[in-house]
Amino acid sequence: MILRLNTDIAAGTVGLVFAAVLWLPREEIGRLSIIFPRAILVLLCLIAVALIVKGVIRPGGRQVEITGSPRRLFTVIAGFFLWWGLVEVLGFLVTTLVAFFALTWYLARVETRVTWQRLLKWTPVILGLVIVFYLTFKEVLNVRLPTGLFF
Amino acid sequence: MDMLLEALASLLTFESVITVLVGVSAGLFIGAMPGLTATMALAVLLPFTFSMEALQGLIALGGVYMGSIYGGAFTAILINTPGTPSSIATTFDGYPMARQGRAYEAIAAATIASVAGGIVGVIFLLVLAPPLARWAVAFGPSEMFWVAMLGLTLVASLSSDSLLKGLLGGCIGILLSTIGVSPVGGESRFIFGYPPLQGGIELIVALIGLFVIPELLTMAAEGRGALPGQTELRKKEVSILSIARRIFGKPVNLIRSCLIGQIIAIIPGAGGNVTSLVAYNEARRFSRDPKSFGKGNVDGVVASESSNNVMVAGSMVPLLTLGIPGAPPDAIILGVLLMHGLRPGLDLFTESGVLTNGFILSMGMAALLLLPVGLLGGRLIHRVVIRTPYYFLVPSIAMVTILGTFALRNSLLDVGIMLILGTAGYFLRLIGIQPAPIVLGLILGGIAEEGYVQTLMAAVVDPIPWLRLLHNPLSMVLAGMVVLGAATTLVPMWLARKGLLDRVDEDDGRSP
Amino acid sequence: MKFTYKKLVLAMTAVAAVGLAGAAHAEYPEDDITYIIPFDPGGESDVTARFQEPILEEELGVSVNVTHRPGGGGAVAWSEFQNSAEPDGYEIIGVNIPHIIGQPIQRNNAGYETDNWRIVTFFHSTPNALIVHNDSPYDTLEDLVEDAKENPEAITLGGSGTYSANHLDMLRFEKEAGIDLTYIPFSGTGPLKGALEGGHVAGIFNYTMLGTEMADSVKVLAVASEERVKALPDAPTFKEQGYDIVGGAYRGVAVPKGTPDEVVETLEAAFAEANRQIAEKQEPLGFVMEDITGDEVDEVIGMLRDAYGPILEEAE
Numbered sequence: 001m002i003l004r005l006n007t008d009i010a011a012g013t014v015g016l017v018f019a020a021v022l023w024l025p026r027e028e029i030g031r032l033s034i035i036f037p038r039a040i041l042v043l044l045c046l047i048a049v050a051l052i053v054k055g056v057i058r059p060g061g062r063q064v065e066i067t068g069s070p071r072r073l074f075t076v077i078a079g080f081f082l083w084w085g086l087v088e089v090l091g092f093l094v095t096t097l098v099a100f101f102a103l104t105w106y107l108a109r110v111e112t113r114v115t116w117q118r119l120l121k122w123t124p125v126i127l128g129l130v131i132v133f134y135l136t137f138k139e140v141l142n143v144r145l146p147t148g149l150f151f
Numbered sequence: 152m153d154m155l156l157e158a159l160a161s162l163l164t165f166e167s168v169i170t171v172l173v174g175v176s177a178g179l180f181i182g183a184m185p186g187l188t189a190t191m192a193l194a195v196l197l198p199f200t201f202s203m204e205a206l207q208g209l210i211a212l213g214g215v216y217m218g219s220i221y222g223g224a225f226t227a228i229l230i231n232t233p234g235t236p237s238s239i240a241t242t243f244d245g246y247p248m249a250r251q252g253r254a255y256e257a258i259a260a261a262t263i264a265s266v267a268g269g270i271v272g273v274i275f276l277l278v279l280a281p282p283l284a285r286w287a288v289a290f291g292p293s294e295m296f297w298v299a300m301l302g303l304t305l306v307a308s309l310s311s312d313s314l315l316k317g318l319l320g321g322c323i324g325i326l327l328s329t330i331g332v333s334p335v336g337g338e339s340r341f342i343f344g345y346p347p348l349q350g351g352i353e354l355i356v357a358l359i360g361l362f363v364i365p366e367l368l369t370m371a372a373e374g375r376g377a378l379p380g381q382t383e384l385r386k387k388e389v390s391i392l393s394i395a396r397r398i399f400g401k402p403v404n405l406i407r408s409c410l411i412g413q414i415i416a417i418i419p420g421a422g423g424n425v426t427s428l429v430a431y432n433e434a435r436r437f438s439r440d441p442k443s444f445g446k447g448n449v450d451g452v453v454a455s456e457s458s459n460n461v462m463v464a465g466s467m468v469p470l471l472t473l474g475i476p477g478a479p480p481d482a483i484i485l486g487v488l489l490m491h492g493l494r495p496g497l498d499l500f501t502e503s504g505v506l507t508n509g510f511i512l513s514m515g516m517a518a519l520l521l522l523p524v525g526l527l528g529g530r531l532i533h534r535v536v537i538r539t540p541y542y543f544l545v546p547s548i549a550m551v552t553i554l555g556t557f558a559l560r561n562s563l564l565d566v567g568i569m570l571i572l573g574t575a576g577y578f579l580r581l582i583g584i585q586p587a588p589i590v591l592g593l594i595l596g597g598i599a600e601e602g603y604v605q606t607l608m609a610a611v612v613d614p615i616p617w618l619r620l621l622h623n624p625l626s627m628v629l630a631g632m633v634v635l636g637a638a639t640t641l642v643p644m645w646l647a648r649k650g651l652l653d654r655v656d657e658d659d660g661r662s663p
Numbered sequence: 664m665k666f667t668y669k670k671l672v673l674a675m676t677a678v679a680a681v682g683l684a685g686a687a688h689a690e691y692p693e694d695d696i697t698y699i700i701p702f703d704p705g706g707e708s709d710v711t712a713r714f715q716e717p718i719l720e721e722e723l724g725v726s727v728n729v730t731h732r733p734g735g736g737g738a739v740a741w742s743e744f745q746n747s748a749e750p751d752g753y754e755i756i757g758v759n760i761p762h763i764i765g766q767p768i769q770r771n772n773a774g775y776e777t778d779n780w781r782i783v784t785f786f787h788s789t790p791n792a793l794i795v796h797n798d799s800p801y802d803t804l805e806d807l808v809e810d811a812k813e814n815p816e817a818i819t820l821g822g823s824g825t826y827s828a829n830h831l832d833m834l835r836f837e838k839e840a841g842i843d844l845t846y847i848p849f850s851g852t853g854p855l856k857g858a859l860e861g862g863h864v865a866g867i868f869n870y871t872m873l874g875t876e877m878a879d880s881v882k883v884l885a886v887a888s889e890e891r892v893k894a895l896p897d898a899p900t901f902k903e904q905g906y907d908i909v910g911g912a913y914r915g916v917a918v919p920k921g922t923p924d925e926v927v928e929t930l931e932a933a934f935a936e937a938n939r940q941i942a943e944k945q946e947p948l949g950f951v952m953e954d955i956t957g958d959e960v961d962e963v964i965g966m967l968r969d970a971y972g973p974i975l976e977e978a979e
Binding site for chain 2: 005007008010011012014015018019022025026027029030032033034035036037040041043044047048050051054060061064065066067068069070072073076077080081083084087088092096099100103104107108110111122125129130133137140141142143144145146
Binding site for chain 2: 706709713731732733734735739743769771773774775815817819825826845846849854856857858877879948
């Protein structure tokens with residue numbers, strides 16, 4: 001998918017928005033702690049403005065291209081965040097198994113239809129992979145993985 | 152000399168060799184996983200070394216350290232994801248090579264460069280430790296400020312298409328580093344009233360997010376694996392001997408990178424995160440064909456990987472002589488030394504010389520063992536990455552990424568930060584803001600801030616406080632280098648721009 | 664499933680214990696204990712915990728898992744602990760003075776309170792020390808004070824962190840001696856050694872450990888403890904030289920409020936035993952072993968809060 005977008009102006013806007021997000025809701029900060037970030041914030045704004053000006057006068061890239069399918073892109077983004085959000089509720093092991101299956105199924109559909117037989121064939125591989133990593137982190141590396149409702 | 156021989160003898164036992172071998176292999180595995188750092192590998196191993204003798208324990212730790220720094224190269228080359236911060240520069244040329252079906256060539260080059268770098272570092276440590284230590288402490292607050300600035304001049308060369316966008320990315324990175332508790336002043340900043348944010352944005356978390364997530368999203372959207380299939384690969388496989396001949400045939404790049412690695416490794420605080428970037432930058436600057444960098448030039452991989460493995464032994468110089476850890480993993484080695492009643496200092500090289508030399512030599516042995524372990528392991532991992540269909544690869548990498556990010560600080564918030572930065576990174580890359588300058592800003596922001604504010608604080612009695620930044624010859628030389636470095640990158644760029652006004656942004660071979 | 668089941672069992676044993684008066688708690692511990700270190704691996708808190716781990720395991724008969732939760736100078740772990748840890752003794756956390764006193768006063772929202780837990784014990788302390796390099800013109804504390812009177816603010820002293828134990832005691836010293844010094848915060852002890860060796864600061868205000876670690880190249884002008892520290896027999900205290908300054912960092916462990924007394928006592932005993940066994944390793948490094956439990960904990964916190972509070976409020 002190709003979008004028409006002046007990338008210079010877009011980048012400049014991103015810079016300004018980022019600066020505003022940091023600067024506006026800040027609480028009171030002492031002189032020593034603010035001196036450096038403030039200098040960089042000013043610099044950021046100058047660069048952002050320069051980019052916008054350049055974008056108007058002599059634009060660089062005028063289009064951006066999302067390679068592949070945008071719908072898959074956004075679905076996978078949503079999937080990752082859902083995965084993260086559910087870890088706290090369902091615990092790491094359950095969530096990861098579910099997410100792993102769902103993602104594999106969703107992505108495999110691109111090539112061919114996914115039959116029940118294929119899903120079944122994957123089960124031992126996915127189970128093995130997730131459990132090996134789970135146990136390595138939990139037992140060997142002593143990481144306290146989120147437990148949630150079950151494990 | 153006797154001590155060296157004695158140390159060598161104690162090292163050439165079956166037990167020691169096995170310890171190093173296991174250490175290197177374990178380190179390699181950990182280093183190859185995004186999120187698991189060398190520091191963490193050493194911390195996990197620490198309790199095991201309690202029961203060992205001092206030398207045996209140190210040997211194991213040295214092996215793990217060497218292996219984990221090298222292991223980062225695998226993922227950097229195969230899936231465009233630096234496993235450790237020190238292999239960021241390896242992605243620049245390593246991944247394009249892999250996309251061209253030259254992954255094994257890149258891995259072999261990285262291995263040979265790492266072995267060479269590791270051994271050079273050990274030799275420096277054995278021969279030059281005491282004089283080099285003097286150099287390490289010469290870096291005070293004002294000097295550190297200039298070192299960080301010098302690092303930031305790299306932004307210019309990291310931003311291939313637009314300097315302004317590169318600088319913007321660098322600024323964003325620096326600002327991200329200021330979230331949390333300020334290094335000087337101790338207050339919390341930019342936490343939006345949310346206490347857990349006091350922990351700030353950890354470098355590794357940002358690194359994983361900005362590099363891995365965009366790659367995963369691209370793979371998912373395009374419905375393809377990280378690398379082209381196997382059939383394409385066979386044709387281009389090159390023998391290891393010819394790669395070695397290529398690297399050692401024109402040794403200037405290797406020698407330069409090793410020297411840069413050694414010089415930077417000694418500066419406490421800057422450490423390995425920057426060495427590979429600087430070495431890469433210089434390799435490109437001095438190359439006859441700088442345009443080919445970033446598109447799969449094997450010299451880029453060699454520069455990055457040799458310099459970061461020099462750092463392993465190199466950063467031990469201030470540690471063993473003065474007790475100053477040159478890089479984060481060194482803090483753990485220091486803990487082990489103290490625990491066994493060994494106080495860093497010159498005594499370490501005389502009284503307990505056998506032990507110290509044994510430790511140093513074991514790192515050399517670890518470097519040598521990287522060759523078989525790395526080539527075998529590399530072939531294995533490479534095959535796995537190619538054979539695995541993308542619909543398995545994406546969730547697998549995502550799982551490891553989430554696990555690794557979580558394990559870093561036992562923090563689910565970090566996982567969220569990683570995902571947010573990663574998603575943002577994907578879209579920022581679309582509009583021309585690359586992840587490398589952002590990460591560079593994040594690495595150097597803290598160093599620059601600390602140096603700057605400390606210098607100004609020390610200068611309260613001076614009439615013009617900021618003149619302190621240039622108060623001694625070393626800081627002046629460094630400041631001069633910053634100006635020079637910026638000029639030598641900017642001027643040619645400017646000239647090129649003048650001739651090519653309508654240059655369309657280059658898409659450095661990332662899209663298929 | 665395992666988790667809820669275990670809770671059920673615990674609850675049932677607790678009910679049974681009403682009849683058997685405390686017999687149920689004699690069972691503690693019966694499960695793994697998680698020992699949270701709110702700092703990075705490799706630091707003093709971490710190394711100490713690694714020393715304690717095997718001894719605690721032996722004493723308590725269960726495995727003790729040391730995990731790290733660094734961030735915000737400890738604040739991230741502490742706020743999380745106060746918000747979510749169960750008062751059953753299976754989750755314990757390392758606590759440090761003066762961090763837990765200073766951060767809540769100084770930050771807008773540190774996310775935790777100094778008193779909102781039960782501190783089991785402070786097992787050791789590291790007194791502050793004023794250290795200069797061998798090449799320094801100052802041989803005694805008096806030399807330094809005299810020079811500072813002639814050149815106010817010109818003497819730079821490095822220390823670790825802002826409003827840390829180092830910083831606060833240096834401010835007290837300034838008041839006591841009526842001088843003006845300049846404090847430069849560094850991040851941790853590693854960079855401090857470099858700053859001293861390289862002559863980037865006139866001296867450092869840090870812990871006694873640095874004095875022993877760098878014994879060959881430094882002079883320790885004064886130590887902020889009641890008596891001289893075993894590892895530095897030649898270093899005089901501030902008190903001996905007429906300045907009433909006793910302070911430093913205290914390390915200990917805490918459990919959530921409402922943890923049963925029996926559990927706390929079991930932990931106290933285990934940590935005391937650990938201390939006995941690691942004393943011979945830690946004392947030569949400059950640590951001072953302590954066994955501060957029960958009401959003494961409040962006394963120590965109270966004393967230091969009185970000493971540091973006014974300085975912190977002033978800085979606000």
